[in-house]
Each structure stands twice: as structure tokens, then as C-alpha cells.
Amino acid sequence: MPELRRDPIIGRWVIIAVERARRPKGMRISPSAAGEKECPFCEGKEGMTPQEIFAIRREGTAANTRGWQVRVVPSRTPFLKIEGEITHRGKGLYDVINGVGAHEVIVETPQHIENIADLDEVQIAKGITCWIHRFLDLARDERFKYVQIFKNYGSPSGEATTGHARSQLIATPITPKRIKEELRGAKRYFDYHERCVFCDIIRQETETDKRVVAEADGFIALAPYASRFPFETWILPKEHGCDFSHMSVENRLYLGRMIKKIIGKLKNGLDDPPYSFVLHTAPFRHPKAKAGYWKTIEDDYHWHLEIIPRLTHTAGFEWGTGFYICPIAPEEAARYLREVEGP
Ligand SMILES: [Zn+2]
Ligand SMILES: [Zn+2]
Ligand SMILES: [Zn+2]
Numbered sequence: 001m002p003e004l005r006r007d008p009i010i011g012r013w014v015i016i017a018v019e020r021a022r023r024p025k026g027m028r029i030s031p032s033a034a035g036e037k038e039c040p041f042c043e044g045k046e047g048m049t050p051q052e053i054f055a056i057r058r059e060g061t062a063a064n065t066r067g068w069q070v071r072v073v074p075s076r077t078p079f080l081k082i083e084g085e086i087t088h089r090g091k092g093l094y095d096v097i098n099g100v101g102a103h104e105v106i107v108e109t110p111q112h113i114e115n116i117a118d119l120d121e122v123q124i125a126k127g128i129t130c131w132i133h134r135f136l137d138l139a140r141d142e143r144f145k146y147v148q149i150f151k152n153y154g155s156p157s158g159e160a161t162t163g164h165a166r167s168q169l170i171a172t173p174i175t176p177k178r179i180k181e182e183l184r185g186a187k188r189y190f191d192y193h194e195r196c197v198f199c200d201i202i203r204q205e206t207e208t209d210k211r212v213v214a215e216a217d218g219f220i221a222l223a224p225y226a227s228r229f230p231f232e233t234w235i236l237p238k239e240h241g242c243d244f245s246h247m248s249v250e251n252r253l254y255l256g257r258m259i260k261k262i263i264g265k266l267k268n269g270l271d272d273p274p275y276s277f278v279l280h281t282a283p284f285r286h287p288k289a290k291a292g293y294w295k296t297i298e299d300d301y302h303w304h305l306e307i308i309p310r311l312t313h314t315a316g317f318e319w320g321t322g323f324y325i326c327p328i329a330p331e332e333a334a335r336y337l338r339e340v341e342g343p
Contacts (some may be wrong), residue, residue, distance in 0.1 A: 041164035043110035049212025062089035078103035124256030154274030190300030198302030218254030264343030
């Protein structure tokens with residue numbers, strides 16, 4: 001069983017995924033090394049994955065057969081296990097929670113296409129619909145506090161990857177530190193200004209225009225003022241909302257369009273770099289649990305997607321200090337990406 005362990009000094013939780021580590025080969029499943037023929041995510045290979053949890057598929061087609069457009073399956077090498085009760089324990093001064101959670105893979109296309117930039121916006125929107133379905137389903141499980149939806153594309157270290165477009169989600173029994181920091185920061189700003197900091201950022205950036213990468217129906221893409229990474233780009237809904245799962249069907253399409261545009265610009269302008277993105281949204285608000293940062297969360301927090309091209313390596317100074325050194329000004333990055341042709 002994996003474990004969540006809390007660092008007693010700064011309160012950061014880590015997942016010790018013991019079982020994964022015991023299978024070093026399993027950590028690097030790389031079907032692309034074997035080619036498309038062996039890819040478990042292609043249509044017709046449904047038997048190679050665990051049983052599907054959810055799919056958008058052609059009417060009349062059965063689960064785990066052909067005919068799907070997007071498909072959600074449990075990870076074959078999960079960081080956390082779905083079965084079991086959550087138990088908090090103390091081991092002397094250390095806190096530990098058994099590693100209960102969900103780890104799912106959202107396969108974003110039945111075709112063997114790797115980059116989401118090469119899918120059309122309608123197809124990307126279907127993937128977003130899957131995120132929402134799974135998020136709402138996991139929200140009913142009172143064991144979980146947060147769902148992190150994310151994508152890793154390519155490999156910064158140049159290893160072979162699966163070569164098939166997919167995103168992942170991990171549901172955790174605690175709210176991660178990074179999320180808490182954002183929630184607390186947003187609440188602090190709101191307490192003082194009575195406005196959402198993200199809405200204020202959108203307003204100011206739109207006025208000055210220096211760090212806007214793209215603006216379109218429903219969404220804006222910005223290079224954040226204090227970017228940690230070169231060409232870091234955030235996509236924010238222009239309309240305020242703390243919970244991405246409330247997104248309208250229309251906005252799913254607009255988000256799909258914006259993701260395609262931004263990732264397409266990275267691909268064309270930066271030579272198809274590896275990248276990651278993470279979706280930051282309000283944690284589950286189960287009535288039983290109460291945390292200070294929920295009181296005004298509907299008004300103070302604003303969900304968004306953070307995209308990080310993996311162009312630099314995090315090294316000693318960053319690890320040592322939590323400081324990031326960004327080798328290009330976000331104003332320059334935004335100007336460059338604005339001019340690069342999208343897809
Ligand atoms: Zn494939
Ligand atoms: Zn807002
Ligand atoms: Zn964020």
C-alpha cells in the first residue's frame with residue numbers, strides 16, 4: 001500500500017509509492033518504443049487496459065470495445081489505491097495516511113496521435129467533458145479532498161513515451177500544499193480588496209496587453225507576471241468561477257480551442273517541447289469538513305490551467321530555496337508566442 005507522509009517541518013505531503021518503486025520496469029511503460037502496434041490506448045486495444053470507468057462512445061457500442069471517442073481507465077501503475085478506508089496515524093512525530101486515492105487515465109483520442117495540439121477542438125472538448133464527469137463522480141466520495149487533473153507530454157529527459165494523447169487525474173485525501181497556498185493567497189487578497197485576485201489580474205493584463213498571449217471567446221491566456229518557467233502560460237476563464245466543473249458546454253469547446261491554440265504555438269514556436277499542464281480548481285467542499293479558506297471561496301478563487309513547457313531543468317538553487325530562475329521575461333515570452341502561428 002502506498003503512503004502519504006507529511007514533512008514535519010514544512011507540512012508538505014509526499015506520496016511514497018512503494019509498490020511502483022519495486023517494479024522499476026513498470027515505471028517506464030513506453031509502448032511507443034514498441035510502436036503503435038503495441039499501444040494500449042489505441043482503438044481496438046481495449047483489452048490491454050484495465051476495465052473502463054467512463055467513456056463517450058457511439059450509441060449501441062459496449063464498454064471496453066471499439067466505438068469510443070474518449071475513454072477513462074484506471075492507471076495500470078497507480079500512485080494511490082482506490083480501495084480502503086483512510087486512516088491517519090502518527091508515528092512519533094511523523095504523520096502518515098495510507099495511500100488511498102484514485103489515479104485514472106483519460107485517453108483523449110482513439111487514434112494514435114500524441115500531441116493534443118493535433119486534435120480538433122471538438123475532440124479536446126470531449127476530453128474536458130470526461131474531466132468534469134470524473135471530477136463530479138469522485139466529489140461524491142467523502143474520502144477525497146482534491147482532484148488534480150494534469151497532463152505530461154513528451155519527456156524532458158528524452159525517454160520514449162507512450163505516444164498517445166492522454167491526461168491523468170489523481171484524487172487525494174488531503175488538499176495539496178500548493179493548492180492551499182493558492183487558496184490562502186486568493187482569500188487574503190479578497191479579504192483586503194473584496195475582489196478576486198485572478199479577475200483583477202485579467203483586468204490589468206488586458207489593459208496593459210504586455211503579457212497577453214491570446215484572447216478569445218470565454219478564455220484568456222497570459223504569461224504570468226512572476227513566471228517560474230520560460231514560456232509558462234496560464235489559461236483563465238474570463239467569467240469568474242471557482243469550480244471548473246460548472247463550466248458550460250459552450251465553454252468546454254472554447255477551452256478546447258484555447259488549449260489547442262496555446263499548445264500549437266508552443267509546438268510551432270519552440271520546436272515541439274515536452275510540457276505539462278495542471279488544472280487548478282476549488283477542492284471538494286464536503287459539508288462535514290470545514291476549512292477557513294472555504295468561507296468566501298466562491299468569490300475569492302478562480303479556476304485556471306497552468307501550462308509549463310519543460311525547457312529548463314530544476315536544479316540545486318530551486319530545490320534549495322523554492323526560488324525559480326526564469327531565463328526569459330514573461331513580456332518577451334508573451335510577445336513571441338503572440339506572433340507564432342497557432343495551429
Ligand atoms: Zn495509441
Ligand atoms: Zn475571478
Ligand atoms: Zn494555479
